[in-house]
Amino acid sequence: MRNVTLAMLGVAVLVGWSGSVAAQTLTVSRWAGPQADAQKVLLDQYAAEHGIEIRFDAIDYGQLKQKQTLNMSTKTGEYDLIYVPEAWFGEYSEAGYLEPLTKYVENPELTGENWDMLDFSRAGMDVYSDADGALKALPYFAQTPLLVYNKTMLEEAGFEPPQTWDELLAVAKYFKEQGTGIALPFRQGSAITNVLAVLLAGNETDFFAADGKLDLTNPAVVETVNFMQDLAQYGFNGSNGWHWDEVNKVLQFGQAPLGITASGLFTALEDEDQSNVAGQLGYAPIPHNKRVAGLLQMWGWAIPADSKNKEEAFKLAAWLTSKEALTAMSEADPSFISFRQSLGSDPALAATAPWLQAANEALASGVTLPLRPAAPELLTSLATGLSSVVTDPNADVGGMLSGVQDAEAGKF
Amino acid sequence: MRKPTVGSVAKWVALVLFCVWTIVPIALVVLNSFKKAKDIFTTTPTLFFTPTLDNYVNAFTKANFGLFYLNSIVVALVSTVIVIVVGTFAAYALTNFRLPFANAIAGGFLLGKLVPVISILLPLFVMINAIGLRGTLAGPIIAHAALNLPFVIWLMMGFIRDVPRELAQAAMIDGCTRMQIFWKVIFPIILPGVAAAFVLSMQYSWNELLFSLQLTTLDTYTLPVGIASFVGAISVDWGLSSAAATATMVPLIIVGFFVQKHIAQGTTGGAVKG
Amino acid sequence: MLAWLLLIPAAAVVVTVMILPLGFALFASLFQYSLGQEDRMVFVFLDNYVRFFTDPVALHALFNTLLFTVLSLSLCLAVGVGVAVLLRDMHRPTANVLRAIYAMPILISPIIVSLIWRYMYDPTYGLVYWLLHLFGLGGFPGLTSSATALICIVIADVWHTAPFIILVASAGLTVIPEELYEAARIDNANPLQVLFKITLPLLTKVLVVLILIRGTDAFRTFDLIYGLTGGGPANATTSLSIYAYQQAFENNQMGYAMAASIVTLACLVVLFGPFLRNSAQDQGE
Numbered sequence: 001m002r003n004v005t006l007a008m009l010g011v012a013v014l015v016g017w018s019g020s021v022a023a024q025t026l027t028v029s030r031w032a033g034p035q036a037d038a039q040k041v042l043l044d045q046y047a048a049e050h051g052i053e054i055r056f057d058a059i060d061y062g063q064l065k066q067k068q069t070l071n072m073s074t075k076t077g078e079y080d081l082i083y084v085p086e087a088w089f090g091e092y093s094e095a096g097y098l099e100p101l102t103k104y105v106e107n108p109e110l111t112g113e114n115w116d117m118l119d120f121s122r123a124g125m126d127v128y129s130d131a132d133g134a135l136k137a138l139p140y141f142a143q144t145p146l147l148v149y150n151k152t153m154l155e156e157a158g159f160e161p162p163q164t165w166d167e168l169l170a171v172a173k174y175f176k177e178q179g180t181g182i183a184l185p186f187r188q189g190s191a192i193t194n195v196l197a198v199l200l201a202g203n204e205t206d207f208f209a210a211d212g213k214l215d216l217t218n219p220a221v222v223e224t225v226n227f228m229q230d231l232a233q234y235g236f237n238g239s240n241g242w243h244w245d246e247v248n249k250v251l252q253f254g255q256a257p258l259g260i261t262a263s264g265l266f267t268a269l270e271d272e273d274q275s276n277v278a279g280q281l282g283y284a285p286i287p288h289n290k291r292v293a294g295l296l297q298m299w300g301w302a303i304p305a306d307s308k309n310k311e312e313a314f315k316l317a318a319w320l321t322s323k324e325a326l327t328a329m330s331e332a333d334p335s336f337i338s339f340r341q342s343l344g345s346d347p348a349l350a351a352t353a354p355w356l357q358a359a360n361e362a363l364a365s366g367v368t369l370p371l372r373p374a375a376p377e378l379l380t381s382l383a384t385g386l387s388s389v390v391t392d393p394n395a396d397v398g399g400m401l402s403g404v405q406d407a408e409a410g411k412f
Numbered sequence: 413m414r415k416p417t418v419g420s421v422a423k424w425v426a427l428v429l430f431c432v433w434t435i436v437p438i439a440l441v442v443l444n445s446f447k448k449a450k451d452i453f454t455t456t457p458t459l460f461f462t463p464t465l466d467n468y469v470n471a472f473t474k475a476n477f478g479l480f481y482l483n484s485i486v487v488a489l490v491s492t493v494i495v496i497v498v499g500t501f502a503a504y505a506l507t508n509f510r511l512p513f514a515n516a517i518a519g520g521f522l523l524g525k526l527v528p529v530i531s532i533l534l535p536l537f538v539m540i541n542a543i544g545l546r547g548t549l550a551g552p553i554i555a556h557a558a559l560n561l562p563f564v565i566w567l568m569m570g571f572i573r574d575v576p577r578e579l580a581q582a583a584m585i586d587g588c589t590r591m592q593i594f595w596k597v598i599f600p601i602i603l604p605g606v607a608a609a610f611v612l613s614m615q616y617s618w619n620e621l622l623f624s625l626q627l628t629t630l631d632t633y634t635l636p637v638g639i640a641s642f643v644g645a646i647s648v649d650w651g652l653s654s655a656a657a658t659a660t661m662v663p664l665i666i667v668g669f670f671v672q673k674h675i676a677q678g679t680t681g682g683a684v685k686g
Numbered sequence: 687m688l689a690w691l692l693l694i695p696a697a698a699v700v701v702t703v704m705i706l707p708l709g710f711a712l713f714a715s716l717f718q719y720s721l722g723q724e725d726r727m728v729f730v731f732l733d734n735y736v737r738f739f740t741d742p743v744a745l746h747a748l749f750n751t752l753l754f755t756v757l758s759l760s761l762c763l764a765v766g767v768g769v770a771v772l773l774r775d776m777h778r779p780t781a782n783v784l785r786a787i788y789a790m791p792i793l794i795s796p797i798i799v800s801l802i803w804r805y806m807y808d809p810t811y812g813l814v815y816w817l818l819h820l821f822g823l824g825g826f827p828g829l830t831s832s833a834t835a836l837i838c839i840v841i842a843d844v845w846h847t848a849p850f851i852i853l854v855a856s857a858g859l860t861v862i863p864e865e866l867y868e869a870a871r872i873d874n875a876n877p878l879q880v881l882f883k884i885t886l887p888l889l890t891k892v893l894v895v896l897i898l899i900r901g902t903d904a905f906r907t908f909d910l911i912y913g914l915t916g917g918g919p920a921n922a923t924t925s926l927s928i929y930a931y932q933q934a935f936e937n938n939q940m941g942y943a944m945a946a947s948i949v950t951l952a953c954l955v956v957l958f959g960p961f962l963r964n965s966a967q968d969q970g971e
Contacts, residue, residue: 027630034649056630057629063640065936069935070534070537074538078629092722095721187918238810239830241828249453249810253449255455274449376938387919391830391831392832419877426769427772427773431784431788434787437806438790444805498695498696501693505692509688511693521700524704528906531708531947534710534940535710536703554699559703561696563899565696618793621795639797654801657798660795661793661794669789672785
């Protein structure tokens with residue numbers, strides 16, 4: 001008798017339990033950090049307003065792709081909305097992980113009233129469409145590497161903000177002789193190839209020739225990498241082991257007069273509590289040889305094909321990319337730049353984000369990293385090669401590039 | 413008291429230097445956890461600063477550290493208990509019964525110690541998901557238990573072999589069954605080994621990141637997952653990371669302070685006495 | 687019968703979690719495929735292995751891994767055994783307190799260790815450079831030169847793992863009979879003779895255990911390298927585990943990554959198999 005009662009109690013508990021979670025639950029996957037903290041506040045509001053539960057799974061960036069891939073390839077249905085950069089998009093889309101959004105974006109019931117799709121910059125929409133033109137992610141957050149300089153230190157030394165390679169070398173050389181130098185993200189990794197991509201565009205050349213073949217031995221590419229090698233000689237002590245984050249630190253705490261770092265990390269630079277130089281910094285596109293250039297790096301929201309709540313997930317994605325939510329996001333985290341053209345010139349946002357003009361200029365002429373299927377391998381090889389030439393002023397740049405060319409050309 | 417010789421002075425200098433070498437990096441993190449960012453990033457180390465608890469408040473509000481602690485304790489304890497029970501039984505079977513191929517089986521287990529984790533992550537993920545355990549604490553528990561098992565079996569085999577045969581024989585004559593012999597005669601003698609296995613297995617599980625992150629979901633993350641989300645972030649908040657690191661490592665260091673003797677005795681087990 | 691019953695749980699765990707997945711990895715290593723595109727798997731037989739042994743980056747990673755293992759292991763053993771010997775004939779309670787202090791790093795997680803050492807090695811804020819500057823050595827390239835990066839990681843690894851050797855070697859030393867040292871003293875043997883004639887020979891078995899435990903771990907080091915250099919500069923610190931991880935999850939070459947990790951396993955078996963056998967046999971006596 002007692003057992004029966006217990007069993008009934010158990011059932012009751014179970015039923016009660018499942019009853020309490022019957023409200024719709026969405027699980028969101030992204031990387032952790034200041035931007036995620038700001039976003040969580042917004043998502044909590046949305047959840048409260050719409051009576052749903054949002055599980056916000058923000059993890060270490062280094063483990064994110066692994067976790068997303070394991071779940072989507074195994075079709076666990078764990079995630080309803082994932083944060084995807086342009087670099088992973090091709091692979092995900094090719095593998096059939098992502099739900100095409102074409103029919104969702106045309107449905108005003110899902111997008112909401114004033115969700116204006118044409119307001120997104122064309123570049124973002126193109127990158128997140130597959131070969132057949134189907135949109136598979138909503139562009140959300142854009143960033144580009146920029147030059148950051150300490151106005152006070154440059155003025156004291158009698159320099160104007162550098163705009164060309166020669167000017168940059170002169171400034172960096174001067175400061176190197178003073179014991180500092182330019183802070184560079186020249187660790188073997190993704191940042192150094194990002195900088196290369198910007199410099200290549202600034203030299204009016206590319207990884208690939210017009211016919212789409214890999215073309216690393218072209219003189220303009222060799223010239224660009226030679227410039228990186230020269231610049232590295234004037235690098236702030238430690239630069240060759242740094243990622244964006246370390247560059248930020250020496251700028252933020254006033255040790256470095258100038259550096260190259262990613263616009264998505266600028267918030268802390270101007271935060272009085274965290275920065276010794278708030279208000280003293282200037283921002284500009286990375287100096288160029290022939291034309292101004294930037295790198296269009298982006299993150300967007302995609303719905304995994306194995307999600308069980310696609311419509312609800314899309315509603316959330318549409319809300320996240322709505323003007324109101326994007327404005328709120330930029331207010332909470334000024335380094336957040338969206339793909340909505342109408343917000344690019346918003347004076348209220350520009351006031352808290354002194355880099356906005358430089359970022360918009362760089363993004364407007366921004367190129368994307370190579371996105372073809374073999375691109376990750378190419379970029380890994382290049383990162384290694386670049387790391388070898390910047391750490392050794394006598395290393396043979398031409399030889400390094402033709403080595404990478406020979407190893408990777410067959411894949412393109 | 414002997415007169416200090418050059419040798420003994422040199423020895424003391426070496427030992428004290430080694431103390432400094434051990435403590436300073438840890439002390440640095442603990443100090444940083446009480447500093448504001450501006451005090452962490454100075455070109456000469458700051459020893460005098462206005463301490464702040466902001467980093468701790470931040471760490472505990474940004475991530476659900478209470479839950480992570482609980483999960484870590486459950487995962488570490490359960491996987492350790494499984495490893496010890498299963499491992500000790502297997503070691504007993506391999507040593508005290510004249511099993512055919514006992515050596516080959518023992519070797520097979522030990523081979524498990526050499527498997528690179530990346531080769532088993534994907535298949536394990538698929539399996540755990542297929543039996544519906546993905547997102548529960550069972551995933552990391554099973555993974556940690558399996559990864560610790562080879563070593564624990566090997567450790568316990570050394571200890572059990574050292575138990576004098578005569579004791580077991582005497583008990584058998586008294587009419588004890590094999591299991592009674594195990595519990596009454598062998599187990600009390602191998603307790604130091606159990607203690608060592610316990611500590612080493614707990615240590616591994618407490619610090620393991622890959623399986624604890626990939627086989628779980630939001631509600632079942634452990635402490636290393638929480639720390640990684642600060643340390644591995646695109647932009648590292650050092651004060652916050654240091655606070656999280658301190659909160660995670662200090663309890664373990666305190667425990668370790670008291671049990672370090674067991675780690676030593678246990679690991680050498682048979683080897684020392686042999 | 688009972689013996690098999692006792693053995694089954696352990697066997698079940700090891701077979702399901704290690705052996706079966708390993709079998710899968712072996713199988714996958716014969717294919718060229720990307721995760722999520724299993725329908726487009728191409729059987730390439732041993733091509734992935736051929737590729738591994740003809741790829742300079744892979745061979746470099748293999749070399750780095752060996753170098754790292756040898757350096758880290760020998761330095762750890764030298765430091766660990768050295769300190770243990772110094773502690774041996776010390777006033778008991780003092781030695782115990784010192785050992786407890788030395789034991790602290792053992793229990794710290796590798797992610798935290800790399801956090802600590804990233805800060806230590808920072809040329810602007812780190813303690814290492816602050817000290818080097820005091821001695822006028824501020825130009826030390828540290829983690830940023832392919833010549834010195836690996837040794838810097840080794841030093842951090844020694845900090846983390848030498849304490850384990852101290853503890854275990856200390857325990858090993860306690861059972862060496864005091865009479866042997868007495869005899870040596872009467873013979874006027876110098877400390878080095880004592881070390882090489884008495885201490886080390888009698889410590890052999892313990893050393894084998896330590897080489898086995900530490901060596902296999904060092905060979906598979908991932909977190910520390912990933913955190914400190916990410917494998918750079920110029921691949922100078924790329925280890926086999928870093929390489930396999932990059933292939934699997936950055937380049938999405940699952941088959942090749944599995945081949946790389948099978949090669950890792952094979953190396954471990956070749957290098958440490960003899961120690962495994964030795965210690966198994968010793969125990970079997």
